[in-house]
Amino acid sequence: MFGLFKKKTKKEKLYAQYQKLLEESHKLSTSNRKLSDEKAAAAESIMQEIENLD
Known part of the structure; x- marks a missing residue:
C-alpha cells in the first residue's frame, strides 16, 4: 500500500x-x-547500461 505511488x-x-x-x-x-x-544484442546493450549505473 505504501509503494502505491512510488515511481520506478x-x-x-x-x-x-x-x-x-x-x-x-x-x-x-x-x-x-x-x-x-x-533483439538479443539490444538486450545485451541494455544490460551494459544497467551495469554502468551501478
Missing part, C-alpha cells in the same frame, strides 16, 4: 525493457533467427 527508478525501467527484449528474442528464435539475434 531508471534501473528498474531498463531491467523491464531488458526482460521484454529477451522474451521477444526467445519467441523469435524458432521462426526468424536474424531478428532474434538483433
Whole structure:
C-alpha cells in the first residue's frame, strides 16, 4: 500500500525493457533467427547500461 505511488527508478525501467527484449528474442528464435539475434544484442546493450549505473 505504501509503494502505491512510488515511481520506478531508471534501473528498474531498463531491467523491464531488458526482460521484454529477451522474451521477444526467445519467441523469435524458432521462426526468424536474424531478428532474434538483433533483439538479443539490444538486450545485451541494455544490460551494459544497467551495469554502468551501478
